[in-house]
Amino acid sequence: MSIWHEELEIGLWLLEDLPLGSAGLTTVVSNLLSRAGVYHQCRVGYVKDNRSQIQSMPHCWIELQDGWCIDLTVRHWLDDENDIPHGVFQVSDFPRVSYLGAPLQVAGLDDEELEAMTNGRHASIRIPSLFGSAA
Numbered sequence: 001m002s003i004w005h006e007e008l009e010i011g012l013w014l015l016e017d018l019p020l021g022s023a024g025l026t027t028v029v030s031n032l033l034s035r036a037g038v039y040h041q042c043r044v045g046y047v048k049d050n051r052s053q054i055q056s057m058p059h060c061w062i063e064l065q066d067g068w069c070i071d072l073t074v075r076h077w078l079d080d081e082n083d084i085p086h087g088v089f090q091v092s093d094f095p096r097v098s099y100l101g102a103p104l105q106v107a108g109l110d111d112e113e114l115e116a117m118t119n120g121r122h123a124s125i126r127i128p129s130l131f132g133s134a135a
Contacts, residue, residue, distance in 0.1 A: 005088050018118060025073060031108065032114075040064050045101020049078040049084070050098055056074065056077035061074070072086065074086065
């Protein structure tokens with residue numbers, strides 16, 4: 001994991017216990033990434049635990065460049081074990097799970113909507129700059 005990915009994950013930890021579900025957290029994180037100029041693609045579909053065959057559907061997550069993803073809710077639905085991803089990760093590092101989905105267009109949120117959805121936490125989140133980093 002690069003320093004940029006680590007900083008991003010640490011910043012997003014402020015959101016992980018909000019009761020928004022995968023769609024709400026994907027919307028919030030996407031808006032924060034867009035404001036910071038970070039290219040990403042929101043996805044909707046399902047995630048499956050290949051060991052237990054348990055699926056979470058519908059499920060939303062964010063794909064970054066080079067196989068990196070952001071998912072702060074998958075352990076709520078599948079399992080809270082180290083071989084289930086959480087945070088910022090590369091899907092290829094977690095063969096126990098499969099993600100399958102299509103692009104999702106999320107709504108743009110204004111400051112008041114972000115304030116309400118995050119209980120004001122959005123103001124404390126710093127998305128690291130991609131400039132000058134090895135993302």
